Amino acid sequence: MSLLKVEQLHVFDCETNKPIIHNSSFQVNEGECVALVGESGSGKSMTCKSIMRLHKKGIKQSGHILLKGEELCELSERQMRSKRGKELCMVMQNGMSAFNPSNPVGKHLVSTLKQHKDWSYGQMEKKIADAMKRVRLQNSIDIMNKYPHQLSGGMLQRLMIALALLLEPDVLIADEPTTALDTISQFDVIEQLMNLRENTGLSMIFISHDLGIVKKLADQVIVMKDGYIVERGAAQNVFLKPQHAYTEYLISTKRTLCEHFQKMIGGAVHA
Template identity: 45%
Template sequence: MSLLEIKSLSVHEADTDRCLVQDLSFTLRKNTCLAIVGESGSGKSLTAKAILGLIPPWLEVTGEVIYNKRNLLHEKGSVLRKIRGQKICMILQDAMTAFNPLDTIGKQMIETFRENLGVTKREARIIAETALHRVHMHTPKEVLKKYPHQLSGGMLQRVMISITIMLEPDIIIADEPTTALDSINQREVVEQFRLLREIMGTSILFISHDLGVVQYLADDLIVMRNGECVETGQASEIFSNPQHEYTRFLIRTRVNLAAPFQKSMEERVI
């Protein structure tokens, strides 16, 4: 079942008409993980931002982003904000930028839950503690008192995921969520994404250049280069029999680099 459908999505610079993403089309199915991979500058993060209407004003977006029979590119800002808060959540590459450095984690979580779930401040605090428990934060009350700079990158990612779990969105867009993490924190964060699918049936659009992580999580795969899709299909088929020369290059180089992560995930399963 199709949950999100992208049709001929393109992103241009308004002044120069330079094309940054060209004629991209794909479908995110219910309860699946679709990964978009490619090197820096390939257009994968820009695609994620275009879907959610987070493109800066000097860029123009054309095409269609169909969610719940509505083209999100034609919706007003107030409608998009509600969808972003409740139906489609985004987890950013640098977790630190997602939080206000001047407010505690607790204040920001409580405000988020009050705004999106319509609960009281007391209820929001209980939800925040429950959320942190679900991502294995063993002292949630202490975490709520801390400021973002007092938590590690891995802990901040888990806080973001905990918020997402309690909002129960239909779709999570994760933009390079493991890039800034060490291998141990990376493993924990990836496991949280796997659990999100198992527990909530959430569909995930996973943006990454790390093919080791992608091979572990993804059902479907899109390979981008210079703003274009060069290969798409089931992830298992692409990894076992890549058709495009660029895909073969990525798999040769990235899988070797990701070998330590793959080994750690295999050891965890055993």
């Protein structure tokens, strides 16, 4: 059953009148992970900002975005704020940008939960501590009292995932969540996203240029180039039998990099 539908999405820059997203349409079914892949500037993040209605001033959009049949584009900003977090939750590429640098991270967690949950402070504190343990964050009180700059990128990513665990959204959007992380933190974040999906049954939009991670997570793959959707399909089909030259280029580039790396260190290739 379709949970989220994006229909004829157009995004453009008002100042230059330059189109950014061209007539994109796709859907995310219940419990499904849809990956958006493509090079930087292909329109992946802009598509998801459109779903969340988080564009900067001067960027406009048209088309239809329906969540459980409700047209999000017709909601007021106040109504949309009530959707963000509880029904639509986003794990951003840069964890630092998700938190107010002038406040301890705990204030962000508590204020977000207050907006969506009828919990006492004591309940919140306990549930936050439990969620942090699930994403391998210990000493919850100490972490909650720290400012964003005092925490690593990996810790901030895990905090966003912990918040998603507590909010239990219908759709989780993960926008390049591992780009700025070291290899061990990348593995941890992906593992937690997989666990979150398995444990809650939520639907996910996963944005990445890392095809290896996409192969592990995605049911469906949408390939974007210059603001256009150039290919879509079941993940296995897209990777085994790409139909568009650009998709084949992305896959072959990934394979070439893997082969080059393996030649340097020795061993078998796992593309």
